[in-house]
Amino acid sequence: MTTEDTRRRAPRAAIAIRTVRIARELHHLVPEAAVVRFTPVWTDRTGTPRLAQVVTLLDTYGRPVDAGLAAHRYARDLIRRDFSRADWTRQHRYDVRTGHLTQLGAPQLPPAFGGAL
Secondary structure: OOHHHHHHHHHHHHHHHHHHHHHHHHHHHOOOOOEEEEEEEEEOOOOOOEEEEEEEEEOOOOOEOOOOHHHHHHHHHHHHHHOOOOOOOOOEEEEOOOOOEEEOOOOEOOHHHOOEO
């Protein structure tokens, strides 16, 4: 194996380690969680608008998992720390099994209602 082969494999190994670590920590906290969805929302609780994240833990069938607020916050912090370069002003889906963070498209209305929000 050459040095070039080692360099090419290092990022894949780091990604695999990160995927296993996140999956293990989430499984320890919420065993049935298979997907973590992030939805940005604007809040105005203090009089100053700010961007917040709604985190939804889903099982393998796409149903919400009954978990406490602390579990949702932990999942948010865990994933956002490892994917710090992601654009968190957009909707995302993290698949716990594969370790893929996917940016979702903007919500759309049906064409009869004008199409875009």
